[in-house]
Structures are given as structure tokens and as C-alpha cells.
Amino acid sequence: MEKPEKLIVDGKRLDGRAPDELRPLKIEAGILKRADGSASVELGANKVLAAVYGPREMHPRHLQQPDTAVLRCRYNMAPFSVDERKRPGPDRRSVEISKVTREALEPVLFLELYPRSAIDVFIEVLQADAGTRTAGITAATVALADAGVPMRDMISSVAVGKIDDTIVLDLTKAEDNWGTTDMPIAMMPRKKLITLLQMDGHFTKEEFEQALDLAFKGCEQIYGAQRQALREKYAIKKGE
Amino acid sequence: MLHVQNRELVVPGQLIAEGGYRVYEGAFREGKQVYASVVGLADLHGQDIRIIPLQGRYIPKRGDVVIGVVVDSHYSGWILDMNSPYTGNLFVSDLLQRKVDLVREDINQYLSMGDVVVAKVKDVDERMRVLLEAGEPGMGRVEGGKLVKISPTKVPRVIGRKGSMLNTLQDVGECRLRVGQNGQIMIWGRNPRMINAVVEALLMIEREAHTSGLTDRVHLMLEKMKSEGGE
CATH class of the missing domain: 2.40.50.140 (Nucleic acid-binding proteins)
Incomplete structure (x- = not known):
């Protein structure tokens, strides 16, 4: 794909969205039979799967914590998820994303209820179009709730950025590549506590604050969809 | 003040009540507010708030x-x-x-x-x-019998109100059952067909745990299985 001359024309982005608009979002809970909890998230062209196992016995034993459960996360991209085949296996990028994902999820979980155990979260990116770490966190939260792991709140996550000097919500691959700034954010929507904030590029202080406000708005929408997904899974069984 | 109705489906982080309620498993308190911590059904009894979880592992409790x-x-x-x-x-x-x-x-x-x-x-x-x-x-x-594993959160449904479901399973299914709180269930019986019918019934209970009138449906299903084949 060639770099377009402008990323925003007449206030509309390349895919016809307004600057403060999310891509079409679809969340489904409990899609994997063998996992204790699972979820899928589709955000525009992104397709992400999350599976949760546990709390279960911690192996290897020396990693057990006597007073708390241990959360382990793995973010992985399928080789076919991007245009150019990605070499399978963990690389520098996915190891980092696994770590920040774990740190984004840990604050909401009541890990102290399950000493000596482990909770495993697997995030598989099937199709990527920028913002997969945020989609992964969104999916992992729903999967954790679906597994029955007690939590203080859900984590909703979205990216904001700057393209053509405009602050926009939820960047696509093209906007990420040719835009100036990309800032993924994860937070607890109820108390507006941020658990992940990374930034690639530059913002002035004013732009940063504007971007943060936009991210809060985006997360609210995602939060609603997450709760809806969990409700739907059990509503179907109720009406049978 | 309550923000949800009894038996309403709640999700983690959802506000359940404000004020001096007693909070049990599945919920937590933050200042005056009480929030749900798991996906489940709100069980409200006077001043007591509890969430019946719909999912989760067995966590050992004294006396189980x-x-x-x-x-x-x-x-x-x-x-x-x-x-x-x-x-x-x-x-x-x-x-x-x-x-x-x-x-x-x-x-x-x-x-x-x-x-x-x-x-x-x-x-x-x-x-x-x-x-x-x-x-x-x-x-x-345990001598003989068959071991069945179901989700521990569905165990109360297998027992039923005052043991109604358990009685149905044992009387109609012509089996003796022992239910562990951890979701493992032992079945003893003379007729292998009926043992299998009870296993089917248990899996049905696990699948349809949220629906009402389940005991009657289990009764019907077992009666049907019984009439279809003899010894």
C-alpha cells in the first residue's frame, strides 16, 4: 500500500470514520470449550482470541508464591496474521507485550485469594491491523471474567494517536504507519485508573490531555461491549 | 440501597448496593459501595449480599x-x-x-x-x-461405582432444593449417588443402562443449570430411558 497524500479528508479518515469513532467492535465470551474461560474480539480487521486456564496448580513448583496466585500472560501473533509472514515464536516485541499485558491485568484481579496457584492467559492474534495489544487486553479481561476469576473491575483498552495533526481514536495499520503518534491505553473504566500507557511519537501537553479524554470515551464504549458479551453468554442459557 | 434485583445476572465491577450490607463471596466492598467480583446471580437476603458464581474452580472450604x-x-x-x-x-x-x-x-x-x-x-x-x-x-x-466429573459451581443444582433433584436421580434412576462439593460424583447401581442414564442426566443438569423446571425435565428423561429398555 502506498502512502496516501492525506490521512484525513473532509474530516473523515481513510475508512470513513470520524476522528472520535471506534472501528466496528464484536466481542464474544466462552467460545473455547476446553479453556476455563475464553473470548474473541474483533475490532475492525483485528481478530484476537484469548483463553484463560486456572487458577490451577503452579508448575514449575519453585515459581509458586506462598501468599498469592501468579498471573502468566502470553501474547502471540499467528504467522499469517500480518502481510509479510511473521516468523513463529516469541520475539522481542511479543515478549514485551506479554509483560505489559500482565501488568495491565494484575491490578484488577484478587490474586491473593488463590495462594500457590497460577492463572494462565493466552492471547492469540489471528489477524492484525494495528492495536492488537489493546484488543488482546480487552479479550483477556472478558476471558478472565468468563473463567470465574474474581476481579475488582474489567480492563478496557484502546489506542489513540495523532494523524495529520488531528487526535484520533483507534488507529488502523495505515494510520499507525504514516501517522505521527500512537498511544495504547488500558484502564479500569469505573474508577478511571490507567493500567497501561505506552507512547510512540510525540504529543504536546494539550494534545496528550485531549488524547487521554478521547481514550476514556473509547474505553467506555468497549467496557459496555465487554459487559454485554458476558451477559449474552448466560442469557442464551436462561431463555432455553 | 440496592441497585440490582434478587437473582439478577451481574458482571465483575457492577454496583450492587450502597450502605451497610454484609458482604459474602463473589462481592467486595469499596467504602460504602458493594460491587460484584464475578459473573453470577445476585443472591440478596435481607442485609446479606452474595453472588452465586456461574463459573470457576473448586476452592476447598472447611466442612465440605x-x-x-x-x-x-x-x-x-x-x-x-x-x-x-x-x-x-x-x-x-x-x-x-x-x-x-x-x-x-x-x-x-x-x-x-x-x-x-x-x-x-x-x-x-x-x-x-x-x-x-x-x-x-x-x-x-469407594468400592465399585462410576465417577462423574462436573463443574463445581453446578453442584447445588444437582442436589436441588432440599435435595429434590438428588432424590429424583436416585429414585427414578434406581441408583445411589454421592455428591462431592468439588463436582465429582459417585454413582452406584444394579442396571448399567440406568447408570448411564443418570450420567446423561448429570451432564444435562450441568449444561442447563440456569434454566427453571429442570427437575421435572430430568424426571421425564429418566422415566423415558427406563421405559425404553428393560434389563
Whole structure:
């Protein structure tokens, strides 16, 4: 794909969205039979799967914590998820994303209820179009709730950025590549506590604050969809 | 002030009530507000707030009767798998309810690997080390029968209100059942067909746990299975 001359024309982005608009979002809970909890998230062209196992016995034993459960996360991209085949296996990028994902999820979980155990979260990116770490966190939260792991709140996550000097919500691959700034954010929507904030590029202080406000708005929408997904899974069984 | 109705489906982080309520499992307090911490049904009783979880592993609690499988033995007892993140420890003296001289007696004659045991949780400490005992009548090693595993959160449904579901299963299914709080269930019966019918019924209960009128449907299903084939 060639770099377009402008990323925003007449206030509309390349895919016809307004600057403060999310891509079409679809969340489904409990899609994997063998996992204790699972979820899928589709955000525009992104397709992400999350599976949760546990709390279960911690192996290897020396990693057990006597007073708390241990959360382990793995973010992985399928080789076919991007245009150019990605070499399978963990690389520098996915190891980092696994770590920040774990740190984004840990604050909401009541890990102290399950000493000596482990909770495993697997995030598989099937199709990527920028913002997969945020989609992964969104999916992992729903999967954790679906597994029955007690939590203080859900984590909703979205990216904001700057393209053509405009602050926009939820960047696509093209906007990420040719835009100036990309800032993924994860937070607890109820108390507006941020658990992940990374930034690639530059913002002035004013732009940063504007971007943060936009991210809060985006997360609210995602939060609603997450709760809806969990409700739907059990509503179907109720009406049978 | 309550923000949800009794038996309403709640999701983690949802505001349930404000004020001086007593908060039990599945919910937590933050200042004056009470929030849900799991996906489940709100169970509101006067001042008591509890969330009945719809999903989750078995976490051992003192006094629970569980059914476990022997996975290891040590000098003075056995390790039991309880379909939980934690294993249970059963000492010989807690199995036989008497003092055992380990030098004179070979404890391997009482239990061996793979044996199924009905036991009671004697104690759970803060590190989740579980101590079991099997002294009461009907406890200890299980002879014969069939072991079925279901989700531990569905166990109350298998028992039913005042044991109604359990009675249906036992009377119509012509079987004897022993239900462990950890979701493992033993079935004994004469007729293999009816044992299989009861297994089917248990899986049906697990699948349709949220629906109402389940006991009647289980009754019908078992009656049908019974009339279809004889011995």
C-alpha cells in the first residue's frame, strides 16, 4: 500500500470514520470449550482470541508464591496474521507485550485469594491491523471474567494517536504507519485508573490531555461491549 | 440501597448496593459501595449480599464433603486430587480414626494409587494446604461405582432444593449417588443402562443449570430411558 497524500479528508479518515469513532467492535465470551474461560474480539480487521486456564496448580513448583496466585500472560501473533509472514515464536516485541499485558491485568484481579496457584492467559492474534495489544487486553479481561476469576473491575483498552495533526481514536495499520503518534491505553473504566500507557511519537501537553479524554470515551464504549458479551453468554442459557 | 434485583445476572465491577450490607463471596466492598467480583446471580437476603458464581474452580472450604482420587502417597498418608488447584492431604490416622504405629503397620494396605475416596475437609490453612479426614460413616475408600466429573459451581443444582433433584436421580434412576462439593460424583447401581442414564442426566443438569423446571425435565428423561429398555 502506498502512502496516501492525506490521512484525513473532509474530516473523515481513510475508512470513513470520524476522528472520535471506534472501528466496528464484536466481542464474544466462552467460545473455547476446553479453556476455563475464553473470548474473541474483533475490532475492525483485528481478530484476537484469548483463553484463560486456572487458577490451577503452579508448575514449575519453585515459581509458586506462598501468599498469592501468579498471573502468566502470553501474547502471540499467528504467522499469517500480518502481510509479510511473521516468523513463529516469541520475539522481542511479543515478549514485551506479554509483560505489559500482565501488568495491565494484575491490578484488577484478587490474586491473593488463590495462594500457590497460577492463572494462565493466552492471547492469540489471528489477524492484525494495528492495536492488537489493546484488543488482546480487552479479550483477556472478558476471558478472565468468563473463567470465574474474581476481579475488582474489567480492563478496557484502546489506542489513540495523532494523524495529520488531528487526535484520533483507534488507529488502523495505515494510520499507525504514516501517522505521527500512537498511544495504547488500558484502564479500569469505573474508577478511571490507567493500567497501561505506552507512547510512540510525540504529543504536546494539550494534545496528550485531549488524547487521554478521547481514550476514556473509547474505553467506555468497549467496557459496555465487554459487559454485554458476558451477559449474552448466560442469557442464551436462561431463555432455553 | 440496592441497585440490582434478587437473582439478577451481574458482571465483575457492577454496583450492587450502597450502605451497610454484609458482604459474602463473589462481592467486595469499596467504602460504602458493594460491587460484584464475578459473573453470577445476585443472591440478596435481607442485609446479606452474595453472588452465586456461574463459573470457576473448586476452592476447598472447611466442612465440605469431597470426592478425591489418590495420586501419591507419603510416609504417613496420601495426596488426593480434588479437581481443584489444590491437592488434599489425608493422614492414615484421619482415615482410620485411630493411632497408627507406622513402624509396625504397612499403610499401603488401606489405600493405593488411583483409589477414589470420600472425605471431609478437616482444615484449610492460609497457604491453602488442605487436611482431609474420612472418619464418618460412608466415608473412606469407594468400592465399585462410576465417577462423574462436573463443574463445581453446578453442584447445588444437582442436589436441588432440599435435595429434590438428588432424590429424583436416585429414585427414578434406581441408583445411589454421592455428591462431592468439588463436582465429582459417585454413582452406584444394579442396571448399567440406568447408570448411564443418570450420567446423561448429570451432564444435562450441568449444561442447563440456569434454566427453571429442570427437575421435572430430568424426571421425564429418566422415566423415558427406563421405559425404553428393560434389563
